[in-house]
Amino acid sequence: MRTLGIETSCDETAIGVVEDGTRLLASIVSSQVQLHAEYGGVVPELASRKHVEAIIPVLDEALSGAGCGLADLDAVAVTYGPGLSGALLVGVNFAKALAFSLSLPLVPVNHLEGHIYAAWLDTNGEGPRFPSLVLIVSGGHSDVVLMEGHGRYRRLGQTVDDAAGEAFDKVARLLGLGFPGGPAIDRLAAEHGRAKTLRLPRARPDGEYDFSFSGLKTKVGRIVRGEEGGAPEAAELAAAFQESVVDSLVTKALEAAASEGAREIILSGGVAANSELRRVLAERSPLPVVVPPPELCTDNGAMIAACAHYRLAAGDLAPLGLDIDPALKIG
Ligand code: KG4
Numbered sequence: 133m134r135t136l137g138i139e140t141s142c143d144e145t146a147i148g149v150v151e152d153g154t155r156l157l158a159s160i161v162s163s164q165v166q167l168h169a170e171y172g173g174v175v176p177e178l179a180s181r182k183h184v185e186a187i188i189p190v191l192d193e194a195l196s197g198a199g200c201g202l203a204d205l206d207a208v209a210v211t212y213g214p215g216l217s218g219a220l221l222v223g224v225n226f227a228k229a230l231a232f233s234l235s236l237p238l239v240p241v242n243h244l245e246g247h248i249y250a251a252w253l254d255t256n257g258e259g260p261r262f263p264s265l266v267l268i269v270s271g272g273h274s275d276v277v278l279m280e281g282h283g284r285y286r287r288l289g290q291t292v293d294d295a296a297g298e299a300f301d302k303v304a305r306l307l308g309l310g311f312p313g314g315p316a317i318d319r320l321a322a323e324h325g326r327a328k329t330l331r332l333p334r335a336r337p338d339g340e341y342d343f344s345f346s347g348l349k350t351k352v353g354r355i356v357r358g359e360e361g362g363a364p365e366a367a368e369l370a371a372a373f374q375e376s377v378v379d380s381l382v383t384k385a386l387e388a389a390a391s392e393g394a395r396e397i398i399l400s401g402g403v404a405a406n407s408e409l410r411r412v413l414a415e416r417s418p419l420p421v422v423v424p425p426p427e428l429c430t431d432n433g434a435m436i437a438a439c440a441h442y443r444l445a446a447g448d449l450a451p452l453g454l455d456i457d458p459a460l461k462i463g
């Protein structure tokens with residue numbers, strides 16, 4: 133069973149081909165990072181236009197990478213939310229046209245759910261160990277979710293303000309590191325190494341497994357502007373910021389996993405590419421930790437195709453009137 137997965141929820145035009153939900157045949161990602169970098173963030177209208185230009189070449193590349201043609205596909209899957217409306221519309225309408233013209237089932241996929249399914253791509257047969265505690269950390273979300281089975285989620289916590297990736301992006305801007313900020317902070321913090329002197333606070337919002345990162349961002353801003361006395365190097369500040377975010381994420385995920393009796397922890401979403409987060413979670417977790425390779429943590433179409441395999445098995449098909457849902461949640 134070969135599924136094509138289409139992802140255009142933000143600033144990557146991405147298409148993947150996956151066989152039987154776990155075998156990765158192709159994953160092509162056309163990133164718009166350069167286009168948006170000069171504005172310091174994603175410009176929605178530009179993103180939609182770029183998706184329109186890129187989507188057919190990306191499809192051609194994905195099919196040739198997978199060594200197949202349109203006639204070899206069994207289903208077409210697409211992200212229908214959450215994300216930017218105009219960007220989502222490009223992918224959804226393209227998917228509808230493909231499914232209709234090829235007489236294939238159209239499978240709607242929640243982007244956040246897609247991130248989770250990247251965990252089982254090409255894992256040599258290691259399947260899920262439910263219940264799994266999932267930490268989804270991306271540019272728009274920071275969710276702690278208990279996955280009880282395929283398609284069965286209970287959200288235990290979320291951010292009360294900025295998402296983890298958003299915090300990385302904003303702090304990178306404060307440090308003059310450009311966009312996207314996550315990889316830049318990751319690299320700069322690594323230069324500083326692990327001998328840290330500066331310790332930044334960890335927020336404690338009311339919800340047991342909730343996060344808050346905007347106070348931390350404000351604190352970094354004050355330090356950068358010299359309002360807190362002293363002037364640490366940018367690398368030290370990046371390392372201290374990253375350490376604080378990673379500690380909050382890992383601590384809450386481990387507490388939730390213990391209290392819910394989870395059998396494994398899955399780390400997913402763009403921020404899961406962070407080297408320190410991967411290292412600290414693996415070091416502190418008493419449970420097996422499943423983390424996709426960095427290129428499958430950030431947005432891609434293969435994760436959408438992987439998820440769709442299980443949605444299709446559950447009979448979750450979309451009519452050709454499928455609409456986008458920009459504010460879609462999980463659990
Ligand atoms: O999942 P994703 O590709 O798109 C969304 O669904 O939002 O996540 C993008 C986010 C950005 O905020 C980016 O700065 C962050 O993931 N990110 C990272 C790293 N790589 C990407 N954050 C920290 N460290 C990284 N290495």
Ligand code: ZN
Pocket residue numbers: 243247270271401402430431
């Ligand atoms: Zn994402």
